[in-house]
Amino acid sequence: MNYLKLWIPVTLFFTIITQTKLATSQIPTTLEGPFKPVTRTFDSSLRRGRDAQIGSNVTALDPASVASEVWYGKESGKYTSKRRGNSTVYSQLYPFEGLMNYTSGIIHHVRIDGLEPGTKYYYKCGDSSIPAMSEEHVFETLPSSSPNSYPRRIAVIGDLGLTSNSSTTMDHLIMNDPSLLLMIGDLTYANQYRTTGGKGVPCFSCAFPDAPIRETYQPRWDGWGRFMEPLISRVPMMVVEGNHEIEPQVAGITFESYLTRFSLPSEESGSGSNFYYSFDAGGIHFIMLGAYVDYNSTGSQYAWLKEDLYRVDRTRIPWLVAAWHPPWYNSYSAHYQEFECMRQEMEALLYQYRVDIVFSGHVHAYERMNRVYNYSLDHCGPVHITVGDGGNIEQVEVDHADDHGKCPSAEDNMPEFGGVCHINFSSGPAKGKFCWDKQPEWSAFRESSFGHGILEVWSKPKMS
Ligand SMILES: *[C@@H]1O[C@H](CO)[C@@H](O)[C@H](O)[C@H]1NC(C)=O
Ligand SMILES: *[C@@H]1O[C@H](CO)[C@@H](O)[C@H](O)[C@H]1NC(C)=O
Ligand SMILES: *[C@@H]1O[C@H](CO)[C@@H](O)[C@H](O)[C@H]1NC(C)=O
Ligand SMILES: *[C@@H]1O[C@H](CO)[C@@H](O)[C@H](O)[C@H]1NC(C)=O
Ligand SMILES: *[C@@H]1O[C@H](CO)[C@@H](O)[C@H](O)[C@H]1NC(C)=O
Ligand SMILES: *[C@@H]1O[C@H](CO)[C@@H](O)[C@H](O)[C@H]1NC(C)=O
Ligand SMILES: *[C@@H]1O[C@H](CO)[C@@H](O)[C@H](O)[C@H]1NC(C)=O
Numbered sequence: 001m002n003y004l005k006l007w008i009p010v011t012l013f014f015t016i017i018t019q020t021k022l023a024t025s026q027i028p029t030t031l032e033g034p035f036k037p038v039t040r041t042f043d044s045s046l047r048r049g050r051d052a053q054i055g056s057n058v059t060a061l062d063p064a065s066v067a068s069e070v071w072y073g074k075e076s077g078k079y080t081s082k083r084r085g086n087s088t089v090y091s092q093l094y095p096f097e098g099l100m101n102y103t104s105g106i107i108h109h110v111r112i113d114g115l116e117p118g119t120k121y122y123y124k125c126g127d128s129s130i131p132a133m134s135e136e137h138v139f140e141t142l143p144s145s146s147p148n149s150y151p152r153r154i155a156v157i158g159d160l161g162l163t164s165n166s167s168t169t170m171d172h173l174i175m176n177d178p179s180l181l182l183m184i185g186d187l188t189y190a191n192q193y194r195t196t197g198g199k200g201v202p203c204f205s206c207a208f209p210d211a212p213i214r215e216t217y218q219p220r221w222d223g224w225g226r227f228m229e230p231l232i233s234r235v236p237m238m239v240v241e242g243n244h245e246i247e248p249q250v251a252g253i254t255f256e257s258y259l260t261r262f263s264l265p266s267e268e269s270g271s272g273s274n275f276y277y278s279f280d281a282g283g284i285h286f287i288m289l290g291a292y293v294d295y296n297s298t299g300s301q302y303a304w305l306k307e308d309l310y311r312v313d314r315t316r317i318p319w320l321v322a323a324w325h326p327p328w329y330n331s332y333s334a335h336y337q338e339f340e341c342m343r344q345e346m347e348a349l350l351y352q353y354r355v356d357i358v359f360s361g362h363v364h365a366y367e368r369m370n371r372v373y374n375y376s377l378d379h380c381g382p383v384h385i386t387v388g389d390g391g392n393i394e395q396v397e398v399d400h401a402d403d404h405g406k407c408p409s410a411e412d413n414m415p416e417f418g419g420v421c422h423i424n425f426s427s428g429p430a431k432g433k434f435c436w437d438k439q440p441e442w443s444a445f446r447e448s449s450f451g452h453g454i455l456e457v458w459s460k461p462k463m464s
């Protein structure tokens with residue numbers, strides 16, 4: 001029996017419609033003027049997210065005050081099924097003079113299982129008792145797991161942010177009409193903006209070296225939700241955390257926005273963690289790994305990964321695609337060998353199970369590697385692809401570690417989690433050195449521009 005679950009970020013992105021409906025009268029022409037002067041007041045809750053508060057006296061809302069309902073069915077306007085979910089709120093608090101606190105609007109999560117694969121569903125969400133239900137939306141579930149059915153088109157984005165460049169990326173992506181969206185970390189860059197006014201800078205620590213904590217301006221998350229809603233109200237999105245989601249606050253609490261806003265199949269994939277999990281989409285098994293939680297071979301993520309890889313039935317699900325935020329293979333100066341410890345811990349396991357493709361972000365550019373394993377060309381190794389070029393405020397990376405004078409020094413590129421495991425190459429043209437002096441043989445193509453990736457599966461992989 002096929003059985004498929006879909007996580008729709010209904011919540012975050014549903015705003016209760018309270019505007020009075022405009023009269024259906026015709027819009028007058030200028031010939032019918034002059035008109036009485038009218039000013040429409042700016043609704044600042046549109047920036048902040050309805051009911052979110054930022055300031056010096058924020059009070060968390062009661063999540064139980066609004067129900068979380070989804071009505072859905074296979075025909076427009078006919079909602080044969082109804083589900084209720086849970087609601088929650090989170091806060092981002094700073095016990096430092098001069099910084100502002102934030103508490104979110106109510107965030108709703110509704111889990112719907114038993115949906116049929118490859119099927120269109122029409123839905124509304126909200127609270128019917130107020131009454132406040134959204135407009136109707138429609139989405140299509142992913143195909144069932146088989147070597148002959150695949151999501152039509154999978155979009156991959158890293159490091160998107162919320163800038164004019166992010167808008168260009170999303171416009172192009174929407175034109176490509178994806179049926180599934182993977183977001184490989186660094187979603188909103190809320191932590192490049194100060195709480196005192198929300199003004200952003202491309203390098204927070206350069207602009208504010210004396211900041212008592214790297215504050216994060218949470219209304220960026222509310223704005224990002226509205227920015228993404230036109231697409232993700234109709235196309236499933238799967239996210240995994242990046243360093244910009246860490247967002248430390250009072251009492252050493254981290255990842256609060258990421259963990260509260262997204263529901264991920266951690267239970268369903270047996271990971272028990274929203275930092276790493278797996279799911280199937282047609283004949284593809286996706287593995288999303290956490291680079292900012294323990295990735296050691298002695299830890300629980302590794303143990304779960306091993307079990308998860310072992311369980312994949314490659315006759316039914318031939319393709320294995322893995323994704324995590326910071327790349328293991330990267331020839332740009334930025335983040336060069338930053339997550340080398342993670343590669344050394346986990347690469348052999350992914351290789352053993354013949355992972356086909358690895359997507360990463362973090363480096364704000366595009367780079368596609370040749371099939372590689374342990375820094376040697378290897379036709380059984382995965383193709384690693386960096387797509388950290390979504391269009392965030394930090395700008396695009398242009399320097400290569402092999403450009404003259406651009407080889408990073410040992411202190412550059414410190415990871416925000418885990419150790420430093422720099423290596424000098426043990427063979428080939430860069431033998432004994434930290435950087436190559438030309439584009440490394442494992443780097444097939446690199447380009448410094450903003451954009452997104454599209455993955456289409458046309459056939460079964462050749463197994464060897
Ligand atoms: C923000 O919250 C923290 C922790 O509760 C508190 O210490 C601090 O005074 C608050 N700051 C403001 C500006 O209200
Ligand atoms: C803080 O907000 C609460 C609830 O809105 C209010 O009752 C209280 O008087 C406020 N305190 C200050 C110091 O403004
Ligand atoms: C709501 O919370 C309960 C208890 O924590 C949990 O069992 C249930 O799965 C949750 N439902 C959704 C839709 O998340
Ligand atoms: C980002 O957008 C700005 C203004 O819209 C444009 O000038 C710039 O070229 C874009 N950057 C890239 C790398 O596309
Ligand atoms: C991972 O292993 C390294 C080396 O054994 C150790 O230094 C580090 O503390 C470990 N990290 C975690 C999170 O356990
Ligand atoms: C990877 O290459 C290094 C350097 O040649 C070597 O020391 C190490 O044993 C290799 N690791 C594996 C898993 O083959
Ligand atoms: C690694 O290479 C760098 C230059 O690329 C060199 O300065 C350093 O001494 C090398 N380290 C080792 C242990 O060979």
Ligand SMILES: [Fe+2]
Pocket residue numbers: 159186242243244325361362363
């Ligand atoms: Fe990053």
